[in-house]
Amino acid sequence: MTTLRPLLLDTRDGEWGKGEPAEGRVEMHVIRGTDFAAVREGQTDGVPVRYLEQRHADRKRLQPWDIVFETAGGSPDRPTGRSILMTPRAFELLGDEVTCASFARFLRVDPKQADPAFVFWMLQHHYECRDLLQYHTQHTGVARFQFTTFSNTFDFDLPPLDTQRRIASILGAYDDLIEVNRRRVAVLEEMARGLFEEWFVRFRFPGHESVPLVATPDGPLPQGWSRNIVEEVTSFINRGIAPKYSDDSETLVVNQKCIRDGRLNLALARRQTKTPPAAKLVQVGDVLINSTGVGTLGRVAQAEEVPQGLTVDSHVTIVRPACQDDRDYLGLLLLSMQQTFEHLGAGSTGQTELSRQAVGAQVVPWAPKGLRTSFGAAVRPMRALVVKLIRQNERLAESRDLLLPRLLSGQLSVEAAERDLELAA
Numbered sequence: 001m002t003t004l005r006p007l008l009l010d011t012r013d014g015e016w017g018k019g020e021p022a023e024g025r026v027e028m029h030v031i032r033g034t035d036f037a038a039v040r041e042g043q044t045d046g047v048p049v050r051y052l053e054q055r056h057a058d059r060k061r062l063q064p065w066d067i068v069f070e071t072a073g074g075s076p077d078r079p080t081g082r083s084i085l086m087t088p089r090a091f092e093l094l095g096d097e098v099t100c101a102s103f104a105r106f107l108r109v110d111p112k113q114a115d116p117a118f119v120f121w122m123l124q125h126h127y128e129c130r131d132l133l134q135y136h137t138q139h140t141g142v143a144r145f146q147f148t149t150f151s152n153t154f155d156f157d158l159p160p161l162d163t164q165r166r167i168a169s170i171l172g173a174y175d176d177l178i179e180v181n182r183r184r185v186a187v188l189e190e191m192a193r194g195l196f197e198e199w200f201v202r203f204r205f206p207g208h209e210s211v212p213l214v215a216t217p218d219g220p221l222p223q224g225w226s227r228n229i230v231e232e233v234t235s236f237i238n239r240g241i242a243p244k245y246s247d248d249s250e251t252l253v254v255n256q257k258c259i260r261d262g263r264l265n266l267a268l269a270r271r272q273t274k275t276p277p278a279a280k281l282v283q284v285g286d287v288l289i290n291s292t293g294v295g296t297l298g299r300v301a302q303a304e305e306v307p308q309g310l311t312v313d314s315h316v317t318i319v320r321p322a323c324q325d326d327r328d329y330l331g332l333l334l335l336s337m338q339q340t341f342e343h344l345g346a347g348s349t350g351q352t353e354l355s356r357q358a359v360g361a362q363v364v365p366w367a368p369k370g371l372r373t374s375f376g377a378a379v380r381p382m383r384a385l386v387v388k389l390i391r392q393n394e395r396l397a398e399s400r401d402l403l404l405p406r407l408l409s410g411q412l413s414v415e416a417a418e419r420d421l422e423l424a425a
Contacts, residue, residue: 067120
């Protein structure tokens with residue numbers, strides 16, 4: 001048994017820095033607790049850039065294999081004590097000038113004493129088991145983590161260094177597989193968006209050379225195309241229901257948190273018991289648009305897989321294609337309009353609404369049916385593979401999370417876990 005403190009070469013609080021450059025300040029990416037999940041997934045666009053005094057930058061610059069540990073903030077359902085391992089991949093994305101915010105601290109593990117990745121996984125395990133909750137305190141508006149007490153008193157098992165490395169390698173390999181799939185998903189989604197733009201924005205669709213452009217009041221359009229309002233090319237536009245929540249129900253309701261980054265995440269959906277009208281049951285191909293409030297308003301996602309009884313709440317609008325042949329064309333068209341929808345909200349601050357009438361009144365270019373069908377045939381395999389890869393990642397993450405406590409407790413041997421990994425790969 002050991003505690004964390006003897007394993008550390010260094011640990012320091014982070015630094016928030018200033019918002020503006022000045023002489024003697026170093027430009028740095030500053031990772032906050034809210035950035036942990038995104039950075040771990042390879043998404044670094046949201047990490048803020050700040051300006052630190054040179055002396056702070058020199059003392060608090062992160063290094064590969066540092067662990068960033070959240071020591072303040074949190075919420076009742078997400079207490080402090082989360083962590084992220086700063087892998088070399090994170091520095092490839094962020095550059096060398098990286099530190100953590102003042103509500104966090106970095107832990108620099110002595111590699112002669114312990115494997116840094118193993119320590120990260122150990123921290124992950126005890127956080128998920130809520131073993132760290134005893135060090136989470138909230139006497140004022142900001143929750144804090146009693147790191148000094150934790151690092152000096154919390155005991156955990158530390159297997160031999162070789163075993164640590166093997167365990168960390170197994171768990172890290174699952175993360176690597178997930179990262180590879182995420183990159184494939186990003187490439188496939190970009191390919192589908194690029195093809196949409198090539199055909200329907202730049203008008204370089206197959207055979208475009210023989211189709212003249214015709215002047216219209218809203219700009220040139222290929223001959224045979226039209227401009228329609230969304231309501232004319234869909235079969236249903238409406239908000240969802242006011243749900244009756246119940247953890248005992250088997251049916252789900254989509255809320256605004258479920259729609260992010262152009263995708264529908266049902267892991268964030270809630271269970272509810274109310275029977276919705278048949279028209280408000282989500283169908284494959286439905287486009288869902290966040291329609292209330294500030295921040296999430298206008299976000300768009302398309303339903304690719306739909307469990308029985310799925311509906312949306314009254315803050316989400318369903319837009320249904322008139323026929324399944326138009327599923328991919330309409331979906332990518334409305335996804336390309338997300339910024340437009342974000343600016344269509346009306347109402348007072350905090351009560352901004354995107355009405356179904358506003359959605360339905362948007363004018364869109366409408367290609368001939370044959371071209372829409374050809375586009376669907378071209379991008380459907382890409383978009384179907386995206387769904388498959390996302391589901392594969394969910395299974396990999398589930399397997400990794402099941403392995404973690406079993407490996408740390410010795411319930412599962414390292415050899416058996418390595419065999420399981422070969423099968424997963």
